[in-house]
Amino acid sequence: MASLGVNIDHIANIREARHTVEPDPVPMAMLAELGGADGITVHLREDRRHVQDRDVELLRQTVRSRLNLEMAATEEMMAVALRVQPDMVTLVPENRQEVTTEGGLDVVAQLSTLAAMVEKLHNSNIPVSLFVDPDATELEACRDSGARWVELHTGRYAEAEWKEQPYELARLNESTAIARQFGLRVNAGHGLNYQNVEPVAAIPGMEELNIGHTVVARAVAVGLQQAVREMKALIQNPRPSFLFGQTIG
Ligand code: PXP
Numbered sequence: 001m002a003s004l005g006v007n008i009d010h011i012a013n014i015r016e017a018r019h020t021v022e023p024d025p026v027p028m029a030m031l032a033e034l035g036g037a038d039g040i041t042v043h044l045r046e047d048r049r050h051v052q053d054r055d056v057e058l059l060r061q062t063v064r065s066r067l068n069l070e071m072a073a074t075e076e077m078m079a080v081a082l083r084v085q086p087d088m089v090t091l092v093p094e095n096r097q098e099v100t101t102e103g104g105l106d107v108v109a110q111l112s113t114l115a116a117m118v119e120k121l122h123n124s125n126i127p128v129s130l131f132v133d134p135d136a137t138e139l140e141a142c143r144d145s146g147a148r149w150v151e152l153h154t155g156r157y158a159e160a161e162w163k164e165q166p167y168e169l170a171r172l173n174e175s176t177a178i179a180r181q182f183g184l185r186v187n188a189g190h191g192l193n194y195q196n197v198e199p200v201a202a203i204p205g206m207e208e209l210n211i212g213h214t215v216v217a218r219a220v221a222v223g224l225q226q227a228v229r230e231m232k233a234l235i236q237n238p239r240p241s242f243l244f245g246q247t248i249g
């Protein structure tokens with residue numbers, strides 16, 4: 001049975017929309033764990049558009065499941081990973097213009113660089129996963145890199161028209177089998193939601209699904225009524241304010 005890694009980047013996105021302190025992804029990770037998350041995933045982007053260094057440091061201290069740090073394969077991010085010691089590093093491609101991670105890593109083209117990073121992280125006892133498209137040539141290069149895990153990019157499956165979806169699902173299924181023949185362990189994620197997750201979760205050998213946007217969207221949907229109720233109660237029945245009658249200075 002596949003486990004669930006909850007990606008909390010979008011909680012940080014809401015906070016950064018106002019450059020304020022709420023919602024704080026650190027206590028939200030605890031709530032995700034209470035809800036059954038088997039792991040917490042954050043992507044520390046080079047432009048720090050959502051998750052901040054402080055979040056990663058605090059999550060390392062508070063996450064009681066497993067902390068998976070998604071990051072670009074750069075020297076700066078390597079230094080963060082070696083300092084923070086997450087339970088796993090998932091290397092992803094990164095492009096400043098993109099709204100979200102658009103495709104998998106080109107492991108074939110970057111094999112020697114990635115292999116060196118994998119070795120450095122392994123020497124620090126940090127398991128490494130490579131985020132790749134479901135493609136046999138890429139998976140072969142993943143094996144050659146020394147990584148022991150891959151995360152299959154499910155974006156094409158998630159975005160496919162219903163007619164194309166069985167084909168994209170078959171690619172994920174076959175790629176999982178190929179990766180396992182190569183001795184790799186398999187996670188998957190990107191674009192999965194409450195409508196499309198079940199066939200991917202049922203793929204034999206699939207270990208963990210990393211899911212973010214749809215879970216945060218659902219949290220807003222199921223929590224909004226309560227949040228409005230609480231605000232309306234304060235407005236309709238305000239407590240006497242300690243601020244009235246006070247002088248400044
Ligand atoms: N896995 C990876 C490698 C990702 O980059 C992302 C998006 O940050 C996810 C999983 C989660 O994708 P989504 O937010 O669409 O569920």
